[in-house]
Amino acid sequence: MKFEQKLFLSLIFSLTLYSCTNKKESTTPETKNITESVYATGFIKAKNQYEVFGQTTGVIEKIFVQEGAHVKKGAPLFQIDNKNFKIATDNAKLVSFAADYTRNKDKLLDAEKTIDLAKKNLIYDSLQFQRQKNLWSKNIGSKLQYEQKELNYQRSKAEYIKAKTNYNDLKRQLKLASGQSKNNLEIAQLKEDDFVVKSEINGLVYQINKEEGEINRGEKPVAIIGTEDFIIELSIDEKDIVKIKKGQQVIIRMDSYKSQVFEAKVISIEPMMNIRTRSFQAEAIFTNKPTKLFPNLSLEANIIIQTKQNALTIPRKYIINDTYVMLEGGQLQKVETGLMDYELVEIISGIDKSTKIQLP
Structure with a gap:
């Protein structure tokens, strides 16, 4: 008799534990502001930045400039023997x-x-x-x-x-x-x-890669020159490129300014896709910029596609195949979605604020 009582209590405990551990997370739609954006990676580069190459092979006889020096268009940079x-x-x-x-x-x-x-x-x-x-x-x-x-x-x-x-x-x-x-x-x-390598622009010498006495073979750049103005070069995935237009706002975050967010706008989009990376290049300029910038600083960006106030939203993890949500009890409900960001999705129809849905 005691054995049967112990077995019954153990079964009840197991069922209770199973029921608790299998209870799924649930929520109801909420009214929030939602912003749809496209993620992009990129880096900072000087405007008109270019790599300087020597046209002939030979020993670098004289370097006329130093890193950080201002140069005029046509000014000599290197003298090759x-x-x-x-x-x-x-x-x-x-x-x-x-x-x-x-x-x-x-x-x-x-x-x-x-x-x-x-x-x-x-x-x-x-x-x-x-x-x-x-x-x-x-x-x-x-x-x-x-x-x-x-x-x-x-x-x-x-x-x-x-x-x-x-x-x-x-x-x-x-x-x-x-x-x-x-x-x-x-x-x-x-x-x-x-044999005299000259600057093609009025700008700043950002980097010198050779020393006097070294051989220039024309394979690698001997210097990098650009203006003191900076632009942002963005890499955008091919699946997102159709959403990108000139003038769109860009939110910028950089490791160099971890606690700050900066704004920019898209100024150009290259029409040819990079086959190797399956991405497109776009350029943006700061509308409010950091106090100090350097070429090649890495960054992450969100290109704002559109924003909607007081939208009916649910967390993105609750949406199934961008078309369905799961009601309490496991029934699937078809919904029409609108804007999406990285956390939320707008619900246009199919459920309302009182509908309780569960995590699939």
């Missing part, structure tokens, strides 16, 4: 000087004198030939004399034509040599300019 190219440039200068068209006009003057002389000979031989031709028509003189005068005339005519042709050829060759030598000098100077 270019002794061989400097010699080539000097040679090109000499050739260009020697081949300059204006410095070779004496050659054209000589050619013009040759033309004048040939013209005088042609006039003289032409008159002699005409005189001999008139005499020959009157049977005066010999045929040999006539033919000799005609031959002299034809020879002078050919010499005159040749002198003019030589002049034109010489003029064209001088112009060609002058133009080519100037082009070769310009090419040599451009190549020499490649």
Whole structure:
């Protein structure tokens, strides 16, 4: 009898314990403000920030700037050793000087004198030939004399034509040599300019990656330059990109300012997705910014899609497949949802404030 009583009490205790441990969490909808947003990660970068690369391979001979220095557009940053190219440039200068068209006009003057002389000979031989031709028509003189005068005339005519042709050829060759030598000098100077790495913008030198004496191979940036203004680069998942528009408010949190929240707005969205990360890039600017910023500071962001006041909401963990909730007793109830954030979901229809639902 005592054994049966103990067994009965143990069973009652077990049933009570089972009932207590299987009691599911429940709640009722509440009226709250809800904000739908898209999560994004990102980092801070200087406006117009770019990586500086040397165009040629060689030893870095001179560094003209320091980290933190302000630079003007076109200001020299690095000098790469270019002794061989400097010699080539000097040679090109000499050739260009020697081949300059204006410095070779004496050659054209000589050619013009040759033309004048040939013209005088042609006039003289032409008159002699005409005189001999008139005499020959009157049977005066010999045929040999006539033919000799005609031959002299034809020879002078050919010499005159040749002198003019030589002049034109010489003029064209001088112009060609002058133009080519100037082009070769310009090419040599451009190549020499490649050995001086210059700033592309007015900005600030944020980082220098090389030291004097190191070799530049053009594979890695030698410096990073940007302006003193900062922008936010955001990475947005492809499933959220259709919700993003220019002008949307962005809430920013940074590890560097853990206790503070900053605001920004979206200014641009890149139309091409990054295949590797399956994400899109967007840029934002601060509308209220920290007192001090540095490039490459990491951040987390929430891009505000829309906000609704006094919405009927339930915790997101109570929604099933974005369509159903579970009533007390386990029955499923279909609902129409609206805005969602990371904790709440708006209920448009299907249940009201008095409906008790349980955690599925």
